[in-house]
Structures are given as C-alpha cells and as structure tokens.
Amino acid sequence: MTVPVVVTGLGVTSPNGLGTQDFWSAARAGRSGIDRLTRFDPASYPARLAGEVPDFAAGEHLPSRLLPQTDRMTQLALVAADWALADAGIRPEELPDFDMGVVTASSSGGFEFGQSELQNLWSQGSQYVSAYQSFAWFYAVNSGQISIRNGMKGPSSVVVSDQAGGLDAVAQARRQIRKGTGLLVCGGVDASLCPWGWVAQLAGGRLSTSDDPASAYLPFDRAADGHVPGEGGALLVLESLDRARARGTHIYGEIAGYGATFDPKPGSTREPGLRKAIEVALDDAGMSPDEVDVVFADAAAVPELDRIEAIALTDVFGPRGVPVTAPKTMTGRLCSGAAPLDLAAAFLAIADGLIPPTVNVVPAPEYELDLVVSSSRQADVASALVVARGQGGFNSAVLVRAVD
Template identity: 75%
Template sequence: MSGSVVVSGLGVVAPTGLGARSHWQATRIGKSGIGRLARFDPARYPSRLAGEIHDFTAEDHLPNRLLPQTDRMTRLALVAADWALADAGVRPDELPAFDMGVVTASAAGGFEFGQHELRKLWSQGSEYVSAYQSFAWFYAVNSGQISIRHGMRGPSGVVVSDQAGGLDAVAQARRQIRKGTPLVVSGGVDASLCPWGWVAQMAGGRLSTCDDPAGAYLPFDRRAAGHVPGEGGAIVVLEQADSARARGARVYGEIAGYGATFDPRPDSGRPPVLCEAIGLALADAGADARDVDVVFADGAAVPELDLVEAEALTAVFGRRGVPVTVPKTMTGRLYSGAAALDLATVLLAMEEGLIPPSVHTEPAEEYGLDLVGQPRTAQVRTALVLARGHGGFNSAMVVRSADRLR
C-alpha cells in the first residue's frame, strides 16, 4: 500500500444525477440523462439533444457573493469539490494551506458567462461588462475558485486537452502527491450548453443531428454518426495511501498507472498511437492485459475513430478479450468532465461488482469488442479508462480496487 496514490472522495455532477450515489443508481441500470436541450431553444440548430443537468440551483449550495463572478461550470465544479471533500472526511480549514493543491481540466472555459457579457457589450456598451469577465471565462478558473474557497495554496494548475483532460489532470495530481503534497483535489467539469458554446461545438463537425435520444449517440455501432454533448463531470480527492489509512479514510481505489500519447497529423502516413498509451499505462501499473477486468472506452461514435479505438483494444486484449463499456452513452460527451466522470464511475462499479452498460448501441461485429449492453455482474478489481481529445490527445489510466492496493 505504501507509495500508492488513492481516491478517498468523490463529487459527481452529471446528467445522470447530482451526487455520486444518485449518478450510480441511474448508471448501474442504464438510465439515460440525454434529451432535448432545455437551457435554450435549439430548434434553429441541426443538433438539438444534450446530456443536461436538471434540478441544480446554485443558490442552494453556494454563497450569494460567488454567483455574480462564476460561470455555470464553475458553480458545478465548486459544489462537486465540496461533496468530494465531505465524502473524504477532509476539513480543509484544519490542514496546512500548502499541503493541499488543486489540479483540474478544462476544455472550453466559461462560455455561458462570456456570452452574457458579450451581449451586454453589444447592446449596452463596454461600461456594462462585468469585471469578473476577466477570469470567469478562463480555463484555470475552476482550479482557482476551488483553491480560494478552501484555502488550498499547494501545487495547483489546469490541464487543457479536451476529452482527455480529466485523466491528464488526475495524473498531474498524482505526480504532485508523489513529490510530497499530501492532498490534491482533481478532476474536471465542463458546461457550455449555451448558444455560443453550441455553435463552437458544432464547428467540430462531430455532433449527432439525430433527434431520437435512443439513436443519437451510438459508439461502435454501424449507425454511429457523431456524439451528443453534455455538461458536468466529477471532482475527486487524491492522497497518499498511507496517509488516508492513518486517518481512517474510506479508500475507493488506487490510481495505479497512466500513459499519454499524441497522434501524428492525419496526412503524415503514420498510424494513431492510442495502443501505445495503453501499453504505457499498463507498464506504469506493473500490470498486463490479463489483469484488466473492464475497459471504460472513449467511444467517439465517429466510425473512423471507433475503428482506431477498437483496433487498439483488440491489439492489446484480443478479439472480445475484455468487457468494454461506454457509460457516457447515458450522459453524452462531457469534454474535460467525461473521463473524470468515468473514473468516478469505475470506482463505484468496483464497489458494487457491476459493470454499467452502454445503452442503445448495437456493436458491429467487425470491431471485435465484447461491448456490455446490459448491466453485468463481475468482480472489477482492475480497470482501464481511455480518453481521447480532439486533435490527437490519447490518455489511458489503470485503476485498482481498494482490496488490490499494494
């Protein structure tokens, strides 16, 4: 157990539920949170579905002074951090400020806040633009606001690598703990379901235009034609295993291995390198393919990208060699929040001994995957989480259950 970096607290804000337990109760039975976008009228746009968080009222969780200076994503991140710390039994005001850090991921920043201030600029003039616009939109704002709220002055930062960011941030937090920082809050939360953010996401050319929630996001399916975007993510508390044990903390599992690679440009003639990221993560964990009980896949739902991921998985594990699941089919792709939410979901799956399903999708035989379509009882002691970001980011993380800690 000595030297291991573990997760001792979970905070989840997702279309499938607010709080880790609510999210898990929906996810474990395949209850989707995808539907027609309600935060604004999407009728004029070709894409109209989203994984949206309902019943979140920031005023119920945060002091009024924070509301004028924060975007929706930051409010969600602050609440998730509060829940993660409470779940870990950590009282930041009782710990030295420089013993605590914050490393989060961001893909878009505070789009909705920025949209509101641009509207004021265009319609009323520059003197009506909020001074908080100077940082509320910024990629690092979640790390900053969490650190301010809890007095955390240790090593901190932000990682910007799109969908891969949630794993990359946790890996950076793990490095800081190994260097001596006792506790780091990490993960990712994104929320840009506003017209400005919507247009930006559509510009990538990968959003589904299907209006049926049961047919819009279908990774590894012959009908795959893009993804559904969503909002939310997860924040986790990381600490050194011996320290967690000494204070009697509940330990969900260990961040056992990590690997990251970057694909060559498409016209280079060189192949993608997701497979190499998997190999690096397994080697870092001191594991091999036979140890892995489940893979939480990236699941792009773009045929050429699905093929790359399937080929990497079959190269490492063989055809149908390991159960594969994409629970984000219930939330949509949450950008920097996606992999962080997958990490939290893996730990909850380990706790129950159940692999959550990939809903609605019918796996194409040519991919050679054992895609879990219904909840599957299984002993999950070692899991692999994959995440890929637009432009070539690849990240892989090996997670071990608490009973497998070294």
C-alpha cells in the same frame, strides 16, 4: 519506492444524476440523461440534444456572493469539490494551506458567462460588462475558485487537452502527491451549453443531428453518426495510501497507471497513438492486459474513430478479450468532465462488482469488442482501464485498481 496514490473522495455532477449516488443509481439501471436542450432554444441549430445536469440550482449549494462572479461550469465544479471533500472526510480549514492543491481540466472555459458579457458589451456598452469577465471565462478558473473557497495554497494548475484532459489532470495530481503534497482535488467539470459554446462544438463536425435520444449517440454501432455533448463531470480527492490509512478513511482504489500520447498529423502513415498510451499505462501500473477487468471506452461514435479505438483494444487485449463499456451513452460526452466521470464509475464498479451498460447500442461485429450493452453485468472487478481522446490528437489512459 513509488508512493501509491489513492482516491478517497468523489464528487459528481452528471446529466443522469446530481451527486455520486444518484449518478451511480442511474448508471446501474441504464437510465439516460440525454434529451432536447432546454438551456436555450436549439430549434435553429442542426444538433438539438444534450446531456444537461438536472435540478441544479447553484444558490441552494453556494453562497450568494459567488453566483454573480461564476459561470455555470464553475458553480458545478465548486459543488463537486465540496462533495468530494466531504466524501473524503476532509475539512480543509483543519489542514495546512500548503498541504492541499487543485488540478482541474478544462475544454472550453466559462463560455456562458462570456457570452452574457459580450451581449452586454454590444447591446449596452462597455460600462455594463462585469469586472468578473476578466477571469470567469478563463480555463483555469475552476482551479482558482476551488482553491480560494477551500484555502488551498499548494500546487495548482489547469490542463487543456479536451476530453483527454480529465485523465491528464488526475495524473498531474498523482505526481504532486508523490512529490509530497498531502491532498489534491482533481478531475474536470465542463459546461458550455449556450449558443456560443454550441456553435463552437458544431464547428468540430462531430455532433449527432438526430432528434431521438435513443438513437443519437451510438458508439461502436454501424449507425454511429456523431456524439451528443453534455455538461458536468467529476472531481476526485487524491492522497497517498499511507496518509489515507492513517486517517482511517474509506479508500475507493488506487490510481495505478497512466499513459499519454499524441497522434501523428493527418495523412501520416504512422499508427494512431491510443494503443501506445494504453501500453504505457499498463507498464506504469506493472500490470499485464489479462489483469484488466473492464475498459471504459472513449466512445467517439464517429466510425473512423470507433474503428481506431476498437483496433487498439483488440491489439492489446485480443478480440473480445475484456469487457468494454461506455456509460457516457447515458450522459453525452462531457468534454474534460467525461473521463473523470468514467473514473468515478470505475471505482463504483469495483465496489459493487458490476459493470454499467452501454445503452441503445447494437455492437458492430467487425469491431470484435465484448461490449456490455442493454443492462449492467455482474462481474468481479478489481481493476479498470479508462481511455480518453481529445480532439486534435490527444490520447490518455488511466488504470485504477482495488486496494487490499
């Protein structure tokens, strides 16, 4: 018998809200966290807007010894993990070390820390490069630091598949729960809003160059011309349903289904893999398309990619067959943190019976999507599909649903 795996804790660090409640309050109200970059002067760059996590001072949340050895990305992740565990009612020191694990996703690693140490290298010499550079930049550092901070010695790993990675990490955590591990912290938090990280994102050719936060990130809109990047994400605590019920803890819902595919090479006549990923997730969950109450879209804001996603959704659900939303229009695309943040929003939508909006967008009618725009929509939400695509061809889909 398949073991149901549920979410019992959420930890959110988002550009439109630090902490789960602040984020959800902003998402419900359609309040955006996108604005001109402040972490460095972007005047000389073609893209100048981003979603920055507000009012985050790492020293207010973490011991001072951790600050010199961690990138901003890891500081955000450590705080998100603390909040997720507290939300789940978990005190790690009271549990067996090997009964807890960590699976995170990463898209860029600790770019800002790496840039700082490279500057020290060329300006002052190798003796001024921090020994922490050996790991602070690394893709797996969030998993490592969370596991060390909480004494977690069970299965731990990192997944690197750009924006799809956050869903892949949750799916990997679900596998480990089903294999017998008691608790997994999983999801993704990214932060690379520094010049080195910025030019890397610019090289992808998908950033909006608009200076108007209200018109820069417009997925499924005829004016779509690239996305706004951001920082942050969400971490989730996963447990088996039986264990969560035995603890008497609050349950947000079940990770019910997962599917992942890879797109064919550019120029191929084969169809993209997103639709198949959704169908695999539905099959894994034992659900039909008409049982899905809302879709949290990938929302690339690149016309061809928007077209591909719209076709995949209409092929599976029918024209305007299911409400679709993209609350990341309020945060920017957070690399590996984006889809876990959508998962958090999906569980909160189930709890509140409310679908957060896709802000600023005028839906292009040719996409035939029932896009929730302008303001939140009241709805009976018992299940949600979250889809994510990573640059290079990654497609992932996760179905979540309420637990009776």
